[in-house]
Amino acid sequence: MRNTGELGAEQVEAAVAGAVAALRTAVDRDWAAVRAGRLEWSCRETATHVASDLLAYAGQLAGRATEAYVPFELALDEGTGNEGVLQVVRTTGALLAATVRSTPREVRAFHPYPFRDADRDGFAAMGVAEVLLHTHDMAAGLGVAYEPSAELCGYVLTRIFPHVRPAADAWRTLLWATGRGELPGRPPVDGWKWCNNLVVHAERLTLEGITPAAASDLALGGDGGFRWLEGGPIDGTREGAGLVVKAYEGGVHRPEWGMYALVRRTDGLTVGAMGFHGVPDEDGRVEVGYDLVEGARGHGYATEALRALSARALARPEVSRVFAVVEPDNHASRAVLGRAGFTRVARDDEYVAYELRG
Incomplete structure (x- = not known):
């Protein structure tokens, strides 16, 4: 981009x-x-x-x-x-x-x-x-x-x-x-407001909401308009961006429950991404995922971001718990969840499930 x-x-x-x-x-x-x-x-x-x-x-x-x-x-x-x-x-x-x-x-x-x-x-x-x-x-x-x-x-x-x-x-x-015309198959719009991207502040990071425009660029191999730490964005970020684009094209993307770039305040470099897999379900559960550029690992960034994003989600009345799944041998990611206060709730041969309740 x-x-x-x-x-x-x-x-x-x-x-x-x-x-x-x-x-x-x-x-x-x-x-x-x-x-x-x-x-x-x-x-x-x-x-x-x-x-x-x-x-x-x-x-x-x-x-x-x-x-x-x-x-x-x-x-x-x-x-x-x-x-x-x-x-x-x-x-x-x-x-x-x-x-x-x-x-x-x-x-x-x-x-x-x-x-x-x-x-x-x-x-x-x-x-x-x-x-x-x-x-x-x-x-x-x-x-x-x-x-x-x-x-x-x-x-x-x-x-x-x-x-x-x-x-x-x-x-x-x-x-x-904006209530100025009609589209086949869609009801008239009586009231509207546009929606700027959301930011969530953590101690050393700013979690910046990724717009459909930025997600599209990331999914196609671009930088999404962000300056990345060397080695980023990684494949998991691009895959997550593709899911944002798919949700946008389907009309089900909701920015608060989308994807965020993890931007380091000291130098403005983006060190990873974190986001939700969709809006909360009818039981109040929302699933979160994340990844970091390799050079940013081991500094507590993922834990810090997960705490901030989870706290914001759990402050919403429609959310009762934040959910995450990781592979059993992904010990670093499991440690992040533990430090962020998540509790293991299930395990099988492919995944370990964690949740954080409000």
Whole structure:
């Protein structure tokens, strides 16, 4: 996978350029008098909203805001015409793109949906989504043609709509997922929120949720956008990433119960992966698996990560126990489970089963 900061910046720039080109064909209309599709806002209000969000996302990242939105807002000068509005959209888009490019991968800033922060890739995807969706709204009101590329739509879907089963037409999928259209065989969407990736903090590690985009890259032999300790990612990580992709394509992927990269705080290197095999079952049991790059073994990283991830899972009301199975001769992995507080509950010739109860 290419550097995600550069990729995200390019996507923001492409989305803004496409929107401006489409809307410029109706620049001679009275945008304040035309409603933006199904929205309550006028086209002018909607365009101003897009610019405001692009600026806000840039501000969140640049200011490293962690507790709330930075308390400022955008206001257009009195007498600004439609061409001026488009100039503001271009400018705020450029600010977000530049901020995404210059922000380190590990930085996260406040955003309420759904885990109260997002990384640079998340802010880029949210910015692209705002541009695509609200340009659609304005184009509908103004009667102009607009359809963004499948690549841009896929960029948004695989990063902040991981719970949405993809369809052949990425644009129609994004419109359906945001209550703006229909997809055959799927019920209408009345309410929606996008979903940024989750991070879980441990003492020396940050467990970073792996998006469908990153999982796909890992499964195909890439690095998933992470910097790995020498020797990684290993085969078990790639196999786990393939399972994430399969779940996403089947519409059953749920980020909290997915896969996490284990990122070492001291140097930002990824030392392994850990994750769940799916959502908790009807008995409240959720299964966990993990692996480490060889050079990271023997330092307690797996134990530390397992404790943190298990504690988060057991804090959820739908979880009563965390379950794991290992091969009998995998003594290192069995030791990890023991140090993390798991108890052996079953054994046969192929596997030993452990669980940790809340």
